[in-house]
Amino acid sequence: MVDTPLLSLEGVGKSFPNGTVALRGARLTVLPGSVHGLVGANGAGKSTMIKIIAGAHAPTSGTVRWKGEEVVWRDPGAARKAGVATIMQHVPLAPTLTVLENVFLGAPGPWRLPRARRREFDRLLRRVHYEIDPDAEVADLAIGERQMVAILQALAIGANLVVMDEPTASLAEGERQVVFDVVRRLSAQGTAFLYVSHFLDEVLSLTDRVTVLRDGTVVEEGPTAAYDEDRLVQAIVGRDLLAAERRAPAPVAADAPVALAVRNLSSPAGVRDVSFEVRRGEVVGIAGLLGSGRSEILHAVYGADSRARGEVLVDGRPVRRGPRAAVAAGMALVPEDRNAQGIVGAFPIWKNISLPDLASLSSARALPREAAEAERAERAIRDLGIVCPGPEALVTELSGGNAQKVVFGKWLYGGARVFMLDEPTAGVDVGAKADILDLVRRFAAEGGAVLVVSSEFEEILAVATRVLVVREGRIVAERPAHETSEEELLMLANGFGGAHDAA
Template identity: 40%
Template sequence: MTETARPVLEMEGISKTFGSVKALEDVAITAHGGEVHALMGENGAGKSTLMKILSGAYTPDKGGTILVGGKPVPEGNPKAAKAMGVAVIYQELSLAPNLTVAENVFLGNERARSGIVNRAEMRSRTAPLLKRLGVDFSPSTVVGSLSLGERQLVEIARAMSTNARIIVMDEPTTSLSSRETERLFDVIAALKADGIAIIYISHRMEEVYRLADRCSVLRDGKYIGTLDRDELSAERLISMMVGRDLSTFYKKEHVERDESAETVLEVRNMSAGRKVRDCSFSVRRGEVLGVSGLVGSGRTELARLIYGADKATSGTVLLEGREVTPQSPSAALDAGIVYLTEDRKQLGLFLDMTIADNINICVMGEDSGPAGTRNFTAARKRARAEFEKLSIRAPSPFVNVGSLSGGNQQKVLLGRLLEVKPKVIILDEPTRGVDVGAKSEIYRLIDELARQGLAVVMISSELPEIINVADRVIVMREGEIAGEVTSADGAAIEQEAIMRLSTGTGAAA
């Protein structure tokens, strides 16, 4: 990147109002060709709104300017923005799974001859794009057969086909494996070398440290500032994002394990083919047990077996010494075991229903009255209680869950599970896609649940998270429990010990 060159993107004085809500106020951001410019901020800070204005999906309030290559971009015109070189790859990919790669690359911009779509031309023009990306699938491959990481690359190929000068990537690694993430980073490096400006939106600070040349921060719809690469630090970024010092964030006080505490959950010899093999562990009352391991190690598969979502080939689940071994999620709920899925949008929440309905859905039977009537007063009271207790940020409990930020959606899902009054709560990636402020609140909630006597099992891919929240950690590798890591003398759990077990490079210290 040449600092003296004019930025390829200049946004200045950008504001956006929705009704009485000021989503953006006088925001400015620039991006140079050949630069990765990270955009950070809590959920609801205005990042996505700003990028939708750039892409033409939203029309900004009067008074701002958007220049690409020094030329003004027509407001509220996605086609014009794309023609000027703006491409946005959203977290929720916009591909047609029943079409081929080539058809998706040129979707909406099909090559035609005499009014007939020329698929041969689209394939021939897609092939060099795929070669640049280093992929091992062809233009004729049906997108539905590709992994999420490969679909992400199809989106990038689509952007390249329009000769994009600016590519926005919104949380691109959320659903990718570590191998797919590394591949994406290689592609980003190649795009950067080609002079393309990358605007990279992520909550993962390690990615920002690795990729970003500069990082801009939004908070409450306002521009807070920009840091150069050599200025980046967790303390500065978090302080800019949430307006308070890092020292105010959650950090668990590790204490010696109470060996006299009652064992609430015991799993014996749980297996399901090669995915999960002969796994045994226990969790005491008031304990947070972390489950770590690399992607594909069998963590989620083990959780789903315990919850009855998948069928085990062998194994037993005991609750307070009594065998329960759920054969279905409903049986697990009845026994007092609840599971927070890692995919809240597809498998957890009903996005077109209200917060209140989502919170009440597992306990609707408690509100049943005579002749099939329902006590809506009790349901509303229950929803309001969880709404206030969990500090869900929304106008009321009666707005649709789909309109909430990721952190608030996660709180709604937690509120639903807590209404079951569980004895065991299994949390699978509880802070995935959640900003740092909401993460801190979720950590405190987990600690509070443990203090109330629940047995908590927390699966997480983020080592700093798991060593700060868990009392001890079991580590999975290739479907088996490779070992256990505990804290010593009240000290934090060692990250290096977890990694040695995860990678099979040695026993835990």
């Protein structure tokens, strides 16, 4: 491997006009052809470092060197032109364009000519050993396929360094392996990667070196082989959180009242004759591979799928179709895409917290009382440990884990009795993950009922009392959480093993 760094950050600091200090004397060295891991808690400074590397932020102090030369990129276009491609967690593709059109957006070369584009596209596919329809519209692709389009787009501009921010946060295991294989193959060809992930097992298995950020400072760096998961966790948060994450849930009384009952629920979206119950104090996990229908079941239960048919009852009372009726009945949905569906980014924390229960915080249920809204927000910040300057802060200014806590806070103080959680810890760090899982346990312990979908079977087993396994829109098996394992759930989700009808 070449010893001359491809990218180096030396003593880099970043302060913002509001007084926030995001980076303090940070350093980073990425070698050509290497896969370098960057880990840290939400708010540690990872996003700021990525934005400096991508040219979106200028450092307040320190030096950035690219191929040995000091650089000051004025905008992302300059970094991109130099050979830095950044793939963010929410893949920024043009949904109405085809795969082919997206791959060559902004790419240099004679790619406006249809034949040249097709030839180059075929060459890129051979490089990554992947097949995808060039004429497919990106809006119709699965998340994993969009991730691959973004990688192809990076190759089309001739990127020497690909920065990947949480690339597998919403991917199933099979799709993750596809991404891993491509990263390994391209790094062997000389492309370097800066791999940012909260999945520490990925970092340990995929990267050559790792850098750990905490509170804007690099606290550790070295060859990945020198680390295990426990050491990484302790470096990230300064304390051991694995035991907290994996704490077994409390048992639920057999005669506990049924909070949520679902009967014969079906939908053209991929839900097929689904029936189950969730009792008060119970956390029921839905385990399935991407495309199994797990999230579709959640949205059908909540009434967000207008085509769904079947019966949903809360505390024995039928719930009319539609999210408004669901909320009125005491149901709350924490969606997978919190930015698009869970928060209003232009609103401060206090407005987001009060949104679902605004009527009860208003005079005559019509005139909002800002003092009452602010008081609730202060309570949520205190109860949930939301790290922020105060209730006036915009949710978009928060780290992923703290933004997710705001989404939880919206529902905790109103009439919600049934929580439905879709990938509640996607894209958050290990510290915030432990906090969120503890929130789930607390809500159930106080008599709430929880239905949770997660790509991480380990996470389901950490909080669930029962697990429903979903395949092709059906519940194919049911297991008590303490009597199963990640391996068995994976087998059942893939259609192997002794699955039995749970309905």
